[in-house]
Amino acid sequence: MTATEAVDLRLSVPAMDCPTCAGKVDRALERVDGVVSVELRPTSGRVDVAYDPDLVSEARIIAAIEGAGYGVDGRLEGPYPRLERSATWRTRRAASIAIGAVLATIGAAVTLAFTTLDVTLATAAWWTLTTGQLAYVMSTIVAGTPILRDGFYSLRQRSLDIDLLMSIAIVGAIAAALPFEAAMLAVLYSIAELLERHAMDRARSSMHELLDLSPETAHRLDDDGETPVAVEDLAVDDRVAVRPGERIPVDGTVLSGTSAVDQAPITGESIPVEVVEGDEVFAGSINEGGYLEVRVDTPAGDSTLARIIELVEDAESGRTEHEQFVDRFAALYTPAVVVFAVAVAIGPPLLVDAAWRTWFLRGLTLLVIACPCAFVISTPVSVVSGITSAARNGVLIKGGRHLEAMAEVEVLAIDKTGTLTTGDLVVEDVRPIDTEIDEVLAIAGALEARSEHPIGTAITRRSADAGVDLPDVSEFDARPGLGVSGTIDGRRYHVGSPSLFRSLGFDLDRADAYTDGGRPVDLRRDLIPDVRTEGNTIIFVGTDERIFGILTVADTVRPAAATAIDRLRTVGIERIVLLTGDNEAAAAAVAESVGIETIHAGLLPEEKLAIIEELEATYGPVAMLGDGVNDAPALAAATVGIAMGAAGTDTAIEAADIALMGDDLGHVPYLAHLARRADGVIRQNIYASLAVKAVLAVGAPIGVVTVVHAVLIGDMGMSLGVTGNAMRLAKLRPTSE
Numbered sequence: 001m002t003a004t005e006a007v008d009l010r011l012s013v014p015a016m017d018c019p020t021c022a023g024k025v026d027r028a029l030e031r032v033d034g035v036v037s038v039e040l041r042p043t044s045g046r047v048d049v050a051y052d053p054d055l056v057s058e059a060r061i062i063a064a065i066e067g068a069g070y071g072v073d074g075r076l077e078g079p080y081p082r083l084e085r086s087a088t089w090r091t092r093r094a095a096s097i098a099i100g101a102v103l104a105t106i107g108a109a110v111t112l113a114f115t116t117l118d119v120t121l122a123t124a125a126w127w128t129l130t131t132g133q134l135a136y137v138m139s140t141i142v143a144g145t146p147i148l149r150d151g152f153y154s155l156r157q158r159s160l161d162i163d164l165l166m167s168i169a170i171v172g173a174i175a176a177a178l179p180f181e182a183a184m185l186a187v188l189y190s191i192a193e194l195l196e197r198h199a200m201d202r203a204r205s206s207m208h209e210l211l212d213l214s215p216e217t218a219h220r221l222d223d224d225g226e227t228p229v230a231v232e233d234l235a236v237d238d239r240v241a242v243r244p245g246e247r248i249p250v251d252g253t254v255l256s257g258t259s260a261v262d263q264a265p266i267t268g269e270s271i272p273v274e275v276v277e278g279d280e281v282f283a284g285s286i287n288e289g290g291y292l293e294v295r296v297d298t299p300a301g302d303s304t305l306a307r308i309i310e311l312v313e314d315a316e317s318g319r320t321e322h323e324q325f326v327d328r329f330a331a332l333y334t335p336a337v338v339v340f341a342v343a344v345a346i347g348p349p350l351l352v353d354a355a356w357r358t359w360f361l362r363g364l365t366l367l368v369i370a371c372p373c374a375f376v377i378s379t380p381v382s383v384v385s386g387i388t389s390a391a392r393n394g395v396l397i398k399g400g401r402h403l404e405a406m407a408e409v410e411v412l413a414i415d416k417t418g419t420l421t422t423g424d425l426v427v428e429d430v431r432p433i434d435t436e437i438d439e440v441l442a443i444a445g446a447l448e449a450r451s452e453h454p455i456g457t458a459i460t461r462r463s464a465d466a467g468v469d470l471p472d473v474s475e476f477d478a479r480p481g482l483g484v485s486g487t488i489d490g491r492r493y494h495v496g497s498p499s500l501f502r503s504l505g506f507d508l509d510r511a512d513a514y515t516d517g518g519r520p521v522d523l524r525r526d527l528i529p530d531v532r533t534e535g536n537t538i539i540f541v542g543t544d545e546r547i548f549g550i551l552t553v554a555d556t557v558r559p560a561a562a563t564a565i566d567r568l569r570t571v572g573i574e575r576i577v578l579l580t581g582d583n584e585a586a587a588a589a590v591a592e593s594v595g596i597e598t599i600h601a602g603l604l605p606e607e608k609l610a611i612i613e614e615l616e617a618t619y620g621p622v623a624m625l626g627d628g629v630n631d632a633p634a635l636a637a638a639t640v641g642i643a644m645g646a647a648g649t650d651t652a653i654e655a656a657d658i659a660l661m662g663d664d665l666g667h668v669p670y671l672a673h674l675a676r677r678a679d680g681v682i683r684q685n686i687y688a689s690l691a692v693k694a695v696l697a698v699g700a701p702i703g704v705v706t707v708v709h710a711v712l713i714g715d716m717g718m719s720l721g722v723t724g725n726a727m728r729l730a731k732l733r734p735t736s737e
């Protein structure tokens with residue numbers, strides 16, 4: 001795509017709310033020259049188009065969408081437009097269905113109960129129109145017009161979809177003087193559609209409810225006190241006041257005050273988090289404790305919550321493998337059943353002189369059964385339901401196919417620092433070699449001040465505690481998985497793992513390479529055992545020529561880690577592997593305490609990647625769980641990359657297929673469990689709708705299944721069934737397994 005010239009257009013097309021509808025819009029836009037890319041979100045009635053303004057105009061694009069039968073409500077502006085939608089039950093369509101239903105009931109009453117009223121009004125050819133039948137015909141017109149309109153657009157696009165099939169069935173029924181059947185088709189099918197839409201709306205709106213949680217106004221603090229302003233009008237760096245009990249209006253940083261903040265909408269973690277000055281807070285979370293002053297860090301539309309919702313919507317627009325299978329199957333199934341329907345309708349009357357009316361009706365029934373409806377929505381509703389419920393629990397799944405892949409994963413690779421451990425590291429020991437402790441802390445602190453690694457944070461904190469002055473650093477260089485380097489006063493310094501120094505040409509095993517107070521020392525034998533306590537990370541500080549300091553850094557294993565690992569095994573993750581850039585002893589200590597048997601230590605980022613590929617080759621799909629910042633390559637290489645603690649770090653969200661917004665390891669078994677359940681639900685839905693269709697298709701030609709059965713069971717019943725089944729996924733909670 002030529003992003004430089006393309007213009008982005010985001011349109012609200014509320015009527016486009018089903019995968020079939022989206023397909024039509026897609027085909028309509030495909031034919032427009034100059035359209036560079038199209039993204040359709042039927043679940044929110046949104047169309048994103050990128051187009052080349054030299055070749056096509058906005059009006060032309062809108063005309064194309066409207067030509068496919070979908071009214072364009074207008075442009076959606078802003079980074080995150082709130083979509084207003086009227087409730088399904090209050091639309092004009094719902095009203096016309098209600099009138100259609102009343103008319104059909106009148107028809108039934110007149111033809112069945114009050115037959116004296118059922119007088120003949122007119123006769124023409126094989127049609128005898130009575131009062132009761134007139135009621136049916138009117139019912140068909142009122143409820144069926146929108147179907148016929150959609151069917152007409154499908155016909156124009158030559159797509160044999162549900163709208164076209166239903167239209168043919170309705171028109172056929174009227175033509176064959178079967179007004180009761182026509183009215184049933186029109187009314188029942190419309191109700192089925194409405195129910196389907198309602199179910200989809202419900203699945204989706206549970207996400208939008210979250211966005212509605214963030215308040216629309218905020219108290220801005222300025223020189224003359226407090227002014228209430230709309231959240232949209234806040235600028236970055238504005239200050240806002242948040243009182244106890246209020247919701248935090250923006251993503252920002254606490255400037256003053258302390259409080260407990262309930263971040264459940266973002267992280268899914270219901271236990272409030274203590275925040276103090278300098279901490280990050282998120283729009284939509286609730287300030288439960290004290291008064292806070294917060295600096296605005298991002299414009300309202302860009303808040304983490306808005307981004308989550310946007311990503312969830314994007315996630316729903318991708319096609320999963322199951323969906324592709326269903327589409328391929330439907331593409332064969334529908335024409336096959338249509339051909340069968342035609343054969344049933346005209347075959348017997350022509351060949352064996354059977355009753356036209358009977359066989360025509362049976363053919364008509366088959367036509368209704370040819371609609372792949374329930375079958376087609378069975379997967380998307382499950383995916384939407386799964387992704388939405390995950391998002392509500394702080395797990396952001398960036399595409400249905402990741403949910404699908406997660407269900408297959410039996411091997412999980414876990415990063416150590418910041419993932420299995422808290423990443424809140426503490427420097428335990430500082431051992432200078434032939435120099436002063438302050439020199440070590442000054443150099444290490446200065447270099448690490450530029451690093452985003454948790455080790456860097458620990459070292460900088462220690463230097464600050466020691467009160468040393470940090471010299472200026474130039475030519476800073478972070479080496480992922482190794483350490484950091486930089487120039488101070490014209491001299492090159494390095495802080496990092498033994499491997500970093502080995503790669504710089506140091507021979508760490510030579511016994512007499514170092515002197516301490518004039519005496520030669522053996523780094524390995526004398527110094528390292530000295531500082532190493534069980535499971536600590538060892539960091540060297542040095543120049544190109546000599547190592548002049550050793551630091552040890554201790555990390556804490558997350559309290560939830562052991563339980564999470566245990567539960568992962570019970571939900572079917574059979575193999576758990578620890579990957580770390582840290583030393584073997586540190587890795588072994590952590591692995592032991594959480595119950596992981598396999599470890600790979602001393603890995604560089606690209607070696608982590610190689611191990612992932614090896615695991616994939618041996619065991620199939622592999623999930624990698626990391627902190628998302630320095631594990632990006634491994635996350636990308638894994639079948640499913642899961643980033644932890646992603647709230648507030650865009651890079652982590654971007655790098656991962658699935659992001660855990662909080663840093664509760666308990667969400668990982670939840671995710672694995674949810675993925676497996678979703679997979680189960682999808683299979684049940686697909687097979688159940690197939691089985692029902694098969695039974696109906698056998699029943700129709702022998703006359704056991706009528707048009708009413710076909711619509712009631714095959715369409716409405718199954719649609720409700722698959723949606724209801726999918727909604728079960730929403731009940732899953734991170735702790736409730």
Ligand code: ADP
Pocket residue numbers: 415416417418448451452453455456479480481482483484495496497498537538539579580581582583603605630
């Ligand atoms: P993990 O795989 O445990 O998350 P990393 O791959 O991030 O660890 O880092 C591996 C090793 O590289 C660390 O144990 C440390 O020895 C060294 N290292 C990485 N970054 C830094 C840094 N900023 N300062 C010092 N050492 C570092």
Ligand code: MG
Pocket residue numbers: 415416417418419627630631
């Ligand atoms: Mg890490």
